[in-house]
Amino acid sequence: MFQAFYRLNENPFSNEVSSDNLFLSEHHREALICLNYGLNETGGFVLLTGEEGAGKTSVVKAFLKQVSTTHDTALITNPSVTEHELLARICNELNIPYKGTPSLKCFTDLICQFLLNNDAMGHSTLVIIDEAQHLSTAVLEQLRLLTNLETDTKKLLQLILVGRPELIQMLRQDELRQVSQRITARYHIPSLSQSETSAYIQHHLRVAGHHDPLFAPAALKAVHRYSGGQPSMINRLCEQALIIGHAQSKGVIDSSIISTAVSQTPEIKIKPRNDRSLFVTLTAMAAVTIVVLMTLILTLTHSYQNKPTDRVEKKVMTETKVMERAPPPEQLSLAVEDSSGLERQDVTEAHNSHTPSIQPDEQQSAIEVDNDARYKLTEQDKTQVTEPETEHALNHLSSEIEADATALSNVEGIQSTKTLVRDKQSWYVLQIYAGRTRPDDLTRFRCENINLLIRHHNETYYLTSQHLTLSQAKQAKRLMTDRCQVDTWIKPLPKSWQTLVASQG
Known part of the structure; x- marks a missing residue:
């Protein structure tokens, strides 16, 4: 077996451990303090709960060792009985003699007489019921009646109920309201932590005679993860790991051996994960997440850059810059008129230099002819124009003449001062x-x-x-x-x- 291979004196993870070699974590010590506190009170019920394999039995064993000299104790480990059978079990554990099959009243009287005699001798009586979640309502009520026996200073019988968390729910029933009111102390034992699990394993290995590290740190973490910190599950998993390690001739138990032990332990619901497949899965998930985030960022950025309001503002700013760079229409028209005016002036001067002088009357008629030709008025047009049309034509001619004069004066001003005409306001x-x-x-x-x-x-x-x-x-x-x-x-x-x-x- 693996004991000889690992140089162990005994199976370190057996469920049968003597009270001298019990491992008590911080929570187990707190549970012991709670039980002692309940005994020091005037009497009643003490409630100790925890998950299966949390170490409740270890705490009870340690507690019995402490009170063995001051109390007469009765430990009931199978409470799935009737009221009559329970009282018979208590009489057997306390060595109370009886003949035949007494009635329920006879058992009650015998227990009461034992309690009075025990108190007279300075002894206390304690009844501990393990797996108390299996007690029926009638049995719990019968136990409550036994605790009614009391003196002027204390109860003659003290009861400790030990069970799983279902016991707490059961005591909340209306039928057991009076029993719940008799509870003077309560404590729930939680699971072991990571550090406590490692200390638990090392403690049992030292008790079995192995003082060197046998479980690798990764293996200790794996044991805690798969066992949930329950001492009974830790025992099963570590014992199976030692068997597998011996079969593989491994001097140190590593995490792979723990994974194999988990797969061979049907009580463990959490199965070992495939590290490689987990790595591939996580990597794929991370890659998909990154792609989705990048796509979302690019989409939001593109949408923000192409908002309708931003496009309108960009177009408006572009048009404004083009209009600022382009010369105003007035300036272009004046420049054209300036060049045409200068050309007409040059042509006129050249014509005058080659033409003989004209008399004033001839000059006036020449101006009229020139104006007629300029504004394209024929003799037929003059005769066909009515009086309103004549007035309108004169007004039109006068406005054009004034515009020409203004343009010429503006040209002279531009040539002399070189000022620029400002652009129109954009709205x-x-x-x-x-x-x-x-x-x-x-x-x-x-x-x-x-x-x-x-x-x-x-x-x-x-x-x-x-x-x-x-x-x-x-x-x-x-x-x-x-x-x-x-x-x-x-x-x-x-x-x-x-x-x-x-x-x-």
Whole structure:
């Protein structure tokens, strides 16, 4: 067997361990303190609970060793009995003699007389019932009646109920309300921690005579993970690991041996994982997550860069820069008129230099002929023009003559001062989508002192601000977005509205 191979004096993980070699963790010591506290009280019930294999029996053994000299104890390990059978078991454990098969009342009287005699001799009586979750309601009520026996200072019988957590739920029933009220101390033993599991294994190996490390650190962690920190499960798993290690001639128990032991222990529900397959699975999940995140980031970035409002702002800024670089229309027309005027002046001077002088009357008639030719008025046109038409034609001619004179004077001013003509002001509006139906209430769209007008286009209603400069429009858009949470976009002022803006400006 593996004891000889690992130089062990005995099986270190046997469930039958003497009270001298019990491993008591911090929680086990707290449980002992709780049991002693319950005994020092005036009497009643003490409740000790824990999961299966949590070490409740080890605590009871340690406790019995402490009170063996001061108490007469009865330990009941199989409580699945009737009231009559339970009282018979108590009499047997306390060495109370009886004949035949007494009735329930006779058993009760015998126990009461024993308790009185024991108290008179200065002894206390203690009954411990293990696996108490299997007790019936009637048996628990019979135990409560036994604790009614008391003196002026204390109860004559003290009871300790040991069981799994189901016992706590059972005592919450209305039928057992009086039993629950008699409980003077309670303690629940939790599972061992990682460090306590390692200390538990090393303690049992030292008790068995092996003082060198036998389990690798990774194996100790694996034992705790698969056993859940339950001492009984630790014993089964470690014993199976020693058998496998002996079969494989392994001097040290590693994590692979623990994994094999887990697969051969049906009581363990958590099976060992395949580290390679787990690594591949985690790697694939990480790769998929990264791809999804990158796709999401690129999509959001593209959507943000191509928002309708941003495209409108970029277009507006581009048009503004082009208009700033391009020469104003007035300047172009003046330059053309300037060049044509200078050419006409040169032609006139050259003509005058080769033409003989003309009398004033002839000069006046020449001017009239020239004007007729310039403005394309024939004799037939003059005769057919009515009086209103004549007045209108004269007004038109006078306006053109004045425009020519103004242009010539502007040309002279440009040539003398070299000043530039400023460009016209560009206007923009803020626009808000209002839906397919005409909005009756504009309160939710209003922000600060920005006035909005309702406009209808292509079966859609829009709310449009007054005409603004580009800087004003950007400032208003930022205000409505940040402070009023209203989505808007900047739009150049439509040509159909420019006449209205000009009349207002």
